[in-house]
Amino acid sequence: xxxxxxxxxxxxxxxxxxxxxxxxxxxxxxxxxxxxxxxxxxxxxxxxxxxxxxxxxxxxxxxxxxxxxxxxxxxxxxxxxxxxxxxxxxxxxxxxxxxxxxxxxxxxxxxxxxxxxxxxxxxxxxxxxxxxxxxxxxxxxxxxxxxxxxxxxxxxxxxxxxxxxxxxxxxxxxxxxxxxxxxxxxxxxxxxxxxxxxxxxxxxxxxxxxxxxxxxxxxxxxxxxxxxxxxxxxxxxxxxxxxxxxxxxxxxxxxxxxxxxxxxxxxxxxxxxxxxxxxxxxxxxxxxxxxxxxxxxxxxxxxxxxxxxxxxxxxxxxxxxxxxxxxxxxxxxxxxxxxxxxxxxxxxxxxxxxxxxxxxxxxxxxxxxxxxxxxxxxxxxxxxxxxxxx
Numbered sequence: 069x070x071x072x073x074x075x076x077x078x079x080x081x082x083x084x085x086x087x088x089x090x091x092x093x094x095x096x097x098x099x100x101x102x103x104x105x106x107x108x109x110x111x112x113x114x115x116x117x118x119x120x121x122x123x124x125x126x127x128x129x130x131x132x133x134x135x136x137x138x139x140x141x142x143x144x145x146x147x148x149x150x151x152x153x154x155x156x157x158x159x160x161x162x163x164x165x166x167x168x169x170x171x172x173x174x175x176x177x178x179x180x181x182x183x184x185x186x187x188x189x190x191x192x193x194x195x196x197x198x199x200x201x202x203x204x205x206x207x208x209x210x211x212x213x214x215x216x217x218x219x220x221x222x223x224x225x226x227x228x229x230x231x232x233x234x235x236x237x238x239x240x241x242x243x244x245x246x247x248x249x250x251x252x253x254x255x256x257x258x259x260x261x262x263x264x265x266x267x268x269x270x271x272x273x274x275x276x277x278x279x280x281x282x283x284x285x286x287x288x289x290x291x292x293x294x295x296x297x298x299x300x301x302x303x304x305x306x307x308x309x310x311x312x313x314x315x316x317x318x319x320x321x322x323x324x325x326x327x328x329x330x331x332x333x334x335x336x337x338x339x340x341x342x343x344x345x346x347x348x349x350x351x352x353x354x355x356x357x358x359x360x361x362x363x364x365x366x367x368x369x370x371x372x373x374x375x376x377x378x379x380x381x382x383x384x385x386x387x388x389x390x391x392x393x394x395x396x397x398x399x400x401x402x403x404x405x406x407x408x409x410x411x412x413x414x415x416x417x418x419x420x421x422x423x424x425x426x427x428x429x430x431x432x433x434x435x436x437x438x439x440x441x442x443x444x445x446x447x448x449x450x451x452x453x454x455x456x457x458x
Contacts, residue, residue: 096224107213110206132155224452225452244420245417251411257366270385270389287300297361305353322354326348367415
């Protein structure tokens with residue numbers, strides 16, 4: 069009985085990785101598929117049912133040989149010797165008449181039905197069983213071939229993901245290379261940098277001088293503006309600063325108190341234990357609290373994202389630094405008042421392209437690699453489609 073080949077149609081050969089003109093992973097998969105085709109054909113030659121029965125008989129027969137060889141040879145126990153011969157004879161009689169290589173088991177039984185057995189007899193029987201083992205082993209050969217095939221197909225899938233990622237990166241480099249690197253980016257950079265510097269300074273002063281409860285209240289209220297990505301204050305910390313008198317102290321003072329001993333804290337707060345419990349576990353959070361969620365990234369985001377971020381940030385900034393609202397609105401107006409996308413593209417290109425990448429663009433290396441990687445991608449994708457899961 070013939071088996072259906074795994075290869076439905078041939079894969080186009082590409083000039084990528086090896087002398088055969090195809091990616092190495094595809095060549096490995098092709099070879100593994102051929103091996104599996106052969107292994108399945110060898111099983112189909114006799115049928116899985118027949119080979120399974122033969123393998124089961126072989127395993128049971130050799131298990132008896134292993135169990136009885138030592139006591140049945142030499143001057144072993146006579147009762148065990150007779151028991152062994154009886155089990156071998158009974159086993160062979162029970163074998164189906166149409167079992168593959170049944171005559172081999174019969175020959176082995178005849179060899180073992182002697183009045184005296186030696187290690188040489190057992191060695192000869194095992195040698196006679198080698199054709200049985202080889203034939204029964206076709207099932208194991210097929211199982212191993214399937215494992216190699218699955219591993220090879222998985223390697224193709226992994227390589228395909230890697231190549232796709234590389235193509236995406238190269239295409240991005242090409243797009244960045246189209247940017248006008250001589251564009252006057254300072255028209256964006258200067259107002260954004262001025263605002264960022266000012267808001268960082270203002271927030272630092274707010275955190276340093278205002279009551280802790282006021283700072284944490286602002287941060288908690290900012291949660292309604294998802295684009296302003298302040299991390300919400302820990303609930304127990306916020307409840308403490310809202311209700312305890314010491315919550316009127318600025319955050320640096322709260323951090324300082326958290327490091328005091330309880331006896332020293334007695335001179336500053338009415339309940340040292342409550343302060344220790346509420347503040348000490350969250351000192352890292354308080355130290356890291358800064359204006360970053362309110363700043364504008366550089367290179368700046370797309371125009372729509374910039375406008376949305378500025379509108380959301382303005383509602384927060386107005387509460388602690390109203391003088392900066394005009395600066396923030398100036399940033400928000402940049403998409404309308406400048407050739408924003410051209411300047412932004414130039415800023416991104418300047419930020420992401422190093423000298424080596426620019427040289428590769430100039431020399432055509434990026435374009436050449438893109439051709440190779442796209443060919444490799446097509447070959448890998450064809451292999452995934454041509455060779456199904458098994």
